[in-house]
Amino acid sequence: MSDKVACSHCHLEFNENVMIKDEDYYFCCKGCQGIFHLLRDEGLDRFYDKMGNTKLSPPTQQYEDSENFDSPAFYDKFVRVNKDGFCEVSLVIEGIHCSACVWLNEKALHKMDGVVSADINYTNNKAKIIWSDDILKLSKIVDMVRAIGYDAFPYDASIQEVRANKERRSYYLRMAVAIFAIMNIMFIAVAQYSGEFTGITQSMKTLFNVAEGILATPVLFYSGWIFFRGAYFGLKNRVINMDLLVATGATLTYFYSIYISINKLGEAYFDSVTMIITFVLVGKFLEVLSKKSIADSLDIMSKYVPDNINVLKDDKIISKALKDVQAGETIVVGSGERVALDGYVIDGEGSFNESNLTGESEPVFKKVGDKIISGTISIDANIKYKATKDYAHSTLAGLVSLLENAMSYKPKIQRIANKLSEYFSGTILLLSFVTFIIWWLWPHSFAEAFMVGISVIIIACPCALALATPVATLVGLGLAAKRSILFKEAALLETMAKATVLLLDKTGTITQGKPKVINEKIYYKFDLSLLYALVKNSKHPVARGVLKHIEEQGEIRGVALEHVKEIPAQGIKAKVGNKVVLGGNAKLMQEHGVDISDVSEYTEFYFAYDGQLLAKYELFDIAKKDARESLGKIKKLGVEIFMLTGDHKSSAFKIASDVGIDNVRYELTPQEKSQIVTDFHNDGKIVVMAGDGVNDVLALALSDIAIAMGRGSDIAISVSDVILLNDSLTGLRDAFLISKRTFFNIKENLAISLVYNLITIPLAMAGYIIPLIAALSMSLSSLLVVGNSMRIKFSFKDK
Amino acid sequence: MDTWVVAMMMGVSIFLGGLGLIAFLWGIKSGQFDDEEKFLNAVKFDGEDDLNDFAEQEKKQKQLKKKQNYKPE
Numbered sequence: 091m092s093d094k095v096a097c098s099h100c101h102l103e104f105n106e107n108v109m110i111k112d113e114d115y116y117f118c119c120k121g122c123q124g125i126f127h128l129l130r131d132e133g134l135d136r137f138y139d140k141m142g143n144t145k146l147s148p149p150t151q152q153y154e155d156s157e158n159f160d161s162p163a164f165y166d167k168f169v170r171v172n173k174d175g176f177c178e179v180s181l182v183i184e185g186i187h188c189s190a191c192v193w194l195n196e197k198a199l200h201k202m203d204g205v206v207s208a209d210i211n212y213t214n215n216k217a218k219i220i221w222s223d224d225i226l227k228l229s230k231i232v233d234m235v236r237a238i239g240y241d242a243f244p245y246d247a248s249i250q251e252v253r254a255n256k257e258r259r260s261y262y263l264r265m266a267v268a269i270f271a272i273m274n275i276m277f278i279a280v281a282q283y284s285g286e287f288t289g290i291t292q293s294m295k296t297l298f299n300v301a302e303g304i305l306a307t308p309v310l311f312y313s314g315w316i317f318f319r320g321a322y323f324g325l326k327n328r329v330i331n332m333d334l335l336v337a338t339g340a341t342l343t344y345f346y347s348i349y350i351s352i353n354k355l356g357e358a359y360f361d362s363v364t365m366i367i368t369f370v371l372v373g374k375f376l377e378v379l380s381k382k383s384i385a386d387s388l389d390i391m392s393k394y395v396p397d398n399i400n401v402l403k404d405d406k407i408i409s410k411a412l413k414d415v416q417a418g419e420t421i422v423v424g425s426g427e428r429v430a431l432d433g434y435v436i437d438g439e440g441s442f443n444e445s446n447l448t449g450e451s452e453p454v455f456k457k458v459g460d461k462i463i464s465g466t467i468s469i470d471a472n473i474k475y476k477a478t479k480d481y482a483h484s485t486l487a488g489l490v491s492l493l494e495n496a497m498s499y500k501p502k503i504q505r506i507a508n509k510l511s512e513y514f515s516g517t518i519l520l521l522s523f524v525t526f527i528i529w530w531l532w533p534h535s536f537a538e539a540f541m542v543g544i545s546v547i548i549i550a551c552p553c554a555l556a557l558a559t560p561v562a563t564l565v566g567l568g569l570a571a572k573r574s575i576l577f578k579e580a581a582l583l584e585t586m587a588k589a590t591v592l593l594l595d596k597t598g599t600i601t602q603g604k605p606k607v608i609n610e611k612i613y614y615k616f617d618l619s620l621l622y623a624l625v626k627n628s629k630h631p632v633a634r635g636v637l638k639h640i641e642e643q644g645e646i647r648g649v650a651l652e653h654v655k656e657i658p659a660q661g662i663k664a665k666v667g668n669k670v671v672l673g674g675n676a677k678l679m680q681e682h683g684v685d686i687s688d689v690s691e692y693t694e695f696y697f698a699y700d701g702q703l704l705a706k707y708e709l710f711d712i713a714k715k716d717a718r719e720s721l722g723k724i725k726k727l728g729v730e731i732f733m734l735t736g737d738h739k740s741s742a743f744k745i746a747s748d749v750g751i752d753n754v755r756y757e758l759t760p761q762e763k764s765q766i767v768t769d770f771h772n773d774g775k776i777v778v779m780a781g782d783g784v785n786d787v788l789a790l791a792l793s794d795i796a797i798a799m800g801r802g803s804d805i806a807i808s809v810s811d812v813i814l815l816n817d818s819l820t821g822l823r824d825a826f827l828i829s830k831r832t833f834f835n836i837k838e839n840l841a842i843s844l845v846y847n848l849i850t851i852p853l854a855m856a857g858y859i860i861p862l863i864a865a866l867s868m869s870l871s872s873l874l875v876v877g878n879s880m881r882i883k884f885s886f887k888d889k
Numbered sequence: 890m891d892t893w894v895v896a897m898m899m900g901v902s903i904f905l906g907g908l909g910l911i912a913f914l915w916g917i918k919s920g921q922f923d924d925e926e927k928f929l930n931a932v933k934f935d936g937e938d939d940l941n942d943f944a945e946q947e948k949k950q951k952q953l954k955k956k957q958n959y960k961p962e
Binding site for chain 1: 895922938
């Protein structure tokens with residue numbers, strides 16, 4: 091018996107006798123050894139102290155040529171030249187496990203001559219590298235990253251993302267200034283107001299006024315800049331928005347306060363100025379915070395397209411760039427490879443996974459003459475096929491361009507709070523102006539009339555209104571996140587609450603996406619280990635289902651099989667000694683003369699040994715266990731449910747009746763699915779679509795709310811608005827419940843602030859409220875709104 | 890006289906607070922808080938070697954920039 095030893099580089103543990111021994115160190119592979127020595131030579135072995143007990147994944151050596159990174163096309167797409175003349179690229183570094191990895195990558199790159207800076211984000215593994223292209227080529231940088239055991243691939247730091255980050259940072263800065271100022275002003279205000287009761291000299295009052303004024307100035311003109319900008323753009327588009335109300339109110343109060351301070355007329359109202367700005371700014375920030383960060387363009391799609399494909403030319407296989415391949419050329423596809431071009435088979439046969447296009451996990455068998463579709467994956471096929479179209483006209487490219495269109499046509503539903511604030515702002519400004527005029531004409535001094543007019547604006551409390559939506563949605567989003575439901579944008583809660591139609595994909599959304607053994611018939615008792623050894627050799631979903639079933643049954647020992655052969659679309663054949671072992675469908679059994687009698691409606695898997703049938707397994711892609719109950723709940727909310735599937739009629743109806751869905755559309759192509767979404771839109775419905783596969787992407791992109799399963803394809807997740815991380819339909823139900831509850835709460839909040847205004851505005855117009863009280867009651871109404879929003883949380887406590 | 894004392898105290902405290910604010914703003918602007926994980930872990934990677942490395946890198950950056958600017962366009 092030998093002890094387990096940890097590899098000196100990656101810290102994974104293996105038996106001592108399989109390790110490479112090198113001085114006092116042990117390595118699990120040449121890769122780790124190489125990196126270890128490289129780091130030591132470069133003086134970077136401090137990495138190992140920092141890394142602690144973290145385990146790394148050992149380096150893999152199958153990299154595509156790094157020279158691709160130097161191609162003009164690549165530079166064109168990913169590399170920018172900054173103002174100093176240096177090149178800049180964004181890379182995603184793969185293989186980062188701990189902060190020591192970040193340290194190592196940064197240090198290793200910094201050591202290279204020509205690298206100006208390398209900054210790696212630990213949270214999302216994105217690196218920004220700036221280098222001088224005269225000294226160093228990008229491929230060398232990538233080689234370095236690979237040499238130390240990581241991999242790098244480019245990503246297009248989309249303009250939206252950069253802008254979103256910039257906006258967020260600007261909000262942080264503005265809020266920091268505003269909060270700093272408001273805290274100091276509050277202190278001073280305490281002295282100011284208590285002085286009112288205990289006696290205070292005018293000179294002290296003036297001092298406080300000046301101090302408050304100094305603090306309020308940056309708040310109004312720096313933090314409040316957002317409102318001036320918003321008001322300006324609003325006016326340009328002929329809309330009176332909340333920003334205008336805030337900006338006018340704050341500015342008028344500010345200048346009036348300066349007038350008071352100069353003429354020594356008592357307390358100024360700088361505290362009201364900062365309070366309005368800060369409160370509304372926080373409300374706006376909450377909205378920005380929950381805004382959708384638009385997916386990194388459609389780069390993910392490129393993952394589905396191989397860069398180079400193998401083309402047969404003069405009996406030789408050569409590698410060619412995808413876009414250079416013309417229609418009519420012969421392409422070689424091996425097992426596990428992805429098909430990039432459409433065509434038909436001219437040699438060979440085998441199964442293809444077409445789930446990208448149909449959503450069904452069942453492989454499709456292709457033989458000579460059959461059509462091959464781009465975007466599908468060869469499971470076990472080694473074929474040659476003739477391309478009928480070039481890439482630009484292929485099914486896959488068509489799907490991508492359709493998707494791009496769909497993304498830009500996403501319907502926008504105007505939000506109730508925005509609509510409301512438009513009317514509200516206009517009315518208030520008008521009322522306050524009218525009040526001022528009336529007071530002035532009804533002989534009062536200008537100052538008095540002005541004060542009353544301003545108190546109308548301040549009391550109108552844009553704060554409560556501005557906070558009504560963001561606070562409620564933030565509570566709703568937090569609640570959803572706790573249940574593993576991620577909303578990419580806050581406004582989606584409102585849209586979802588208004589939804590009338592729910593479209594569901596079948597495979598992977600309602601069902602588990604993998605066939606599972608539901609019946610087993612053992613004809614003769616046999617050694618499970620033998621079957622286990624057999625099915626382990628196949629990647630076919632049915633074999634996987636059986637494998638999982640056996641694993642659940644317990645002890646398995648190793649059995650040596652010989653001559654294992656996977657027969658496409660039939661099953662697996664192997665030998666133990668001189669006896670033949672078979673595992674597969676009815677066709678395989680018949681061809682080998684095994685007698686089978688009963689037929690079932692499910693997918694069957696037979697197991698035979700030496701011509702004798704031993705067992706039969708029936709498999710079915712069954713519905714998720716909470717499906718029926720959850721969908722029933724959603725139905726009760728008044729949402730119509732439809733099931734859309736690319737599958738056949740019979741299995742579609744079987745699942746539908748299992749989970750209680752009455753409306754089923756079957757044998758749909760991705761385009762037909764999206765057409766259904768459009769049809770519902772034309773009927774004026776608000777559509778929620780839940781799906782997980784590439785075949786759902788078009789429909790997802792078009793729907794008002796797209797929900798993706800957490801285990802779905804990357805592209806489905808990237809076009810989606812809501813992601814259900816735990817894949818369950820209970821999550822879907824909760825998403826509906828939470829959004830309805832939140833929307834209800836938003837309406838309550840708006841009602842509260844409106845009722846409040848209905849009471850206080852007439853009082854203010856009559857001159858009963860001085861700005862001080864207005865400012866105080868403003869905070870009160872904001873608190874009411876915040877408190878009311880918290881109620882969402884309580885109503886979900888028991889569930 | 891009282892007013893003057895209060896004014897001085899307020900001035901000093903707001904000035905000191907302002908310094909803190911400016912430092913904080915500088916931190917946000919230079920991206921120190923962008924990556925919270927890295928920011929928290931930075932303590933672990935603080936040592937003489939790291940300081941030297943950083944100084945090296947800054948020197949290198951300056952040199953590269955100089956070179957870049959001398960280059961006739």
